[in-house]
Amino acid sequence: MVDVDLLARRLDDAARDRRTIAKLTDDTSLDVPTAYAVQRAGIERRRVRGERPAGVKMGFTSRAKMAQMGVDDVIWGLLTDAMLAESSVDVSRLVHPRIEPEIAYLIGREVRSVTDVETAVTGVAVGFEVLDSRYRDFSFTLPDVIADNASAARFGFGAWHPPRDVSNVGLLLEIDGRVAQTGSSAAILGDPARSLRAAARLALAAGLTLEPGWIVLAGSATVAVPLPKDAHVRVTAAGLGSVEVTT
Template sequence: MTAGAKGSAWDVESVAAELLACEDERRDRVKFTDEWPELDVATGYQIQDLTLAKRLERGEQLIGVKLGLTSRAKQRRMGVDTPFVAWLTDAMILPAGDPVPQDKLIHPRIEPEIVFVMGERLEGPGVTGAQAMAAVKSVHAGAEVIDSRYKDFKFTAGDVIADNASSGAFVTAGLGVPPSQVDLALEAVLVEVGGQVVDSATGAAVQGHPGEALALAANDLATRGHAIEAGWIVLTGGMTDAVFAPPGSSVACHFTSLGSVQIYGGAEGEGGS
């Protein structure tokens, strides 16, 4: 693809390469739309898919998808009007009990997530929330350690989609439960930082019900020729605002019936296993 605005050095290939370089070198930068205003949602997804291809070329395995900004409150705060879908690879798994990989991330933040493991393939378009939930094998408590390659987490929709929706790492807790055993709209979470409760929400914060977020992901992926495969992990989106996870911090997400996830901030230069 050719460069965007006249005089811009950026195109799909160069932005993808720069984002992966920022991730590998643990450095942030100003958003690309400051220099390439034509970086819109569609172009952002082209970049995202190219970065996935580059990840797979270097040995990572595709294991699922994640949704970003599924909370309408967070959409308003970030100045965007729709959730985003992005890719999960095995390199993003944070084993339970491991600290935040400070040596790999730039400015990590943690947010609680309701996580699905898929039992059946789910392909749009036209998938409803009920159809999406029927394809789910199990539901888990989880947390995503989001990161951004942009300074101060400032970006447009095109920028953040290109950046794989601020992917970093994620952790899931314990054994999952069948979706029929939990009311996901009412499933609540308390977020603790250093033992103090700082935020709370229910699953209704995620598009009214996490199953609606799953359906949205399937339908969005269908427009790009993809489906959600059996066995994949799906992070349905942050239920609350993300909290910072600096070295020495301790963040816990306590769910009503799904269990708890606790993540230690680790020390500077400390990574996971």
């Protein structure tokens, strides 16, 4: 019998203490449903400390990553208001900070079905996610990363724009004025809208609904790159402007 609360506490303590731990699967038999139970228990610990749910982040949204991890579906994690980085990220509070460009969706009303989710969107924006695995050497299995809330750490977004087709938007990630990554939103399952629908599907299956004001991060269009200290980062998306953050 897996002690879900114990595993959630192990991950939560590692994040709060900024230290690495061995993979949970090194000493625990962990399947995907149980890993999501650990994830939810970790979010509940945050909620008890006063954090509020703020949205959903999607992971493994590239076919190459799915193949690498031996899966045929995306994974997801939950965002809280404490993860929002409006202008800066204190990387000294993180273990393995990495950043990636994102397409962000703003949910305008409660989503009751997968077919309902696209019409519930009231805005799209360029965004970023800072990943931070708590596992030693950034090494993990599929259940490990799910339990660790899909490596969610921080996120941000630029100005909101009316809903539009973002199926092939060019994205540029710059660190200190130098190009770190370029890509297209088409790398996100061929169209970020597919990731948006997957977010609704997975949330509903878990007994959650996407709520007004929540953000959905559709997944990265490029690989994540290390986020250094004392850096200026800018993510630009064609037609959506840019978002900047310092460390």
